[in-house]
Amino acid sequence: MIAFEAVSKTYAASSKEGCAHAALREVSLSVKAGEVFGVIGASGAGKSTLIRLINGLETPTDGKVIVDGDDVAALGVEGLRALRRRVGMIFQHFNLLSGKTVTQNVAFPLKLAGRPAAEVKARTAELLERVSLTAHADKYPAQLSGGQKQRVGIARALATNPKVLLCDEATSALDPETTEQILDLISGLNRELGLTIVLITHEMDVVRRVCDRVAVLDAGRLVEEGPVEDVFLHPKSATARRFVREADGEPAADAALSGRVVRLTFRGEATYKPVLGEVARTTGVDYSILGGRIHRLRETPYGQLTLALTGGDVAAAIAQFQASGVRVDELSGETAR
């Protein structure tokens, strides 16, 4: 649905910064139709630039961005406008028109597209229904809460029946409870409308809750990409590890203990099985728990435990863990006391 082919974006030297600034360096990635794709990175990592390349608000310095079969940079003015009607966008600060009511805000993209008044009216009512804002139809944005404003933003972005929804830090200005509601709404749109969603965020928690796949950006480079489960449970890059740590807290793996320190990863059904006690009984291995977490990745439960194994047949214990569908990563070998 969306493909980046070695895309670079360099901003010309400004009087303030003095030298040219590379926001993105040779980024290649692809987003499949119908998936929720997350892009995570610290501020200044190039996320905003990346998402704006998709609907042509920014143009690449090098490389190509292909959206729904079109090379965005090669589209003319009209082609770009048509593309933007197929790609909705919501924003961190909502960017609603303060002088227009909720209804008028949602109707705005339809009016821009020159749709007949009757259709605008019917479609607007339907969209407000979908985001449960019918009761607030005649209010102005200043009279709404943050979550309600973002729901207006979502209704507005959906007005022209887009295939893709771009979310630019859409929950970063919201409190945790409202964030949850908005993320549920976004997941629902993905499931019910088959909408392809690209979201950028600096919060791993957002990625964990809604994304299928995630790309990690650091200083304009793509440092890691893959299914959320892999990146979240077994991050390879330092940047990804940092984000995971922020989301979960770091287990105290380096406590001065004897034995072999291993990290067990349980996924899905294995999470709830009493594997640990079983293995300890049959192999005579003792364990101390150094750290752990049990959570959900979208709908999948998972657990991660960091253990120090001592005594008994450690090798057999590890084999038995693996046989029960638990992934074992050795964090340290046989350490001296």
Place this chain on the structure above:
Amino acid sequence: MSVSNIDWSEIGQATIDTLSMLGGSLVLTIALGLPLGVILFLTGKGQMLENKVANGLLSLLVNVLRSVPFVILLIVMIPLTVALVGTSLGVAGAIPPLVVGAAPFFARLVETALREVDKGVIEASFAMGAKRRQVVLGALLPEALPGLVAAATVTAVALVSYTAMAGVVGAGGLGDLAIRFGYQRFQTDVMIVTVVLMLVLVQVLQMIGDAVVRRVSHK
């Protein structure tokens, strides 16, 4: 001091003249200053029609006109005024210099009001597939409306004092009355009545302006 100097019918006529000068020049000032302000804004740095040369030239024109004292502008404009409206006297003769004096001032205020508009809203409009014209007319100007009304109010109040000065070149109106009778003939009562009337006018303009701003502002 006696009230015998006051010719109420003359004051009535002067009030009507002041109001017509104000009304006529305000409408034309907005008609000229609004597009000028919009172009100043749009050709500015980082805006959608960024153009250094056009912006520099327009900005220079505005600054030149704004730095000429209005009394001087009144006199310098006489030949142009005669060419435009056939006379340099009366209400008609006052309107061209008033507009030339106030439009650049209003244009600057418009530019400032437009800068106050949240850039995110403009970006969102483009992201929805708006054309530039649609962004300006559908998002930029409506979002700036409270600021634009406030700018028009300030300009209207400034125009009231400009109309008084226009009395110097025979424009008529309350200011003219204040100068000819109140000042030159020491008729203090005429001076007081005219000044009070202008004060009331300014007060009413400001109140109307504030009420409209409140009405159109939904922040």
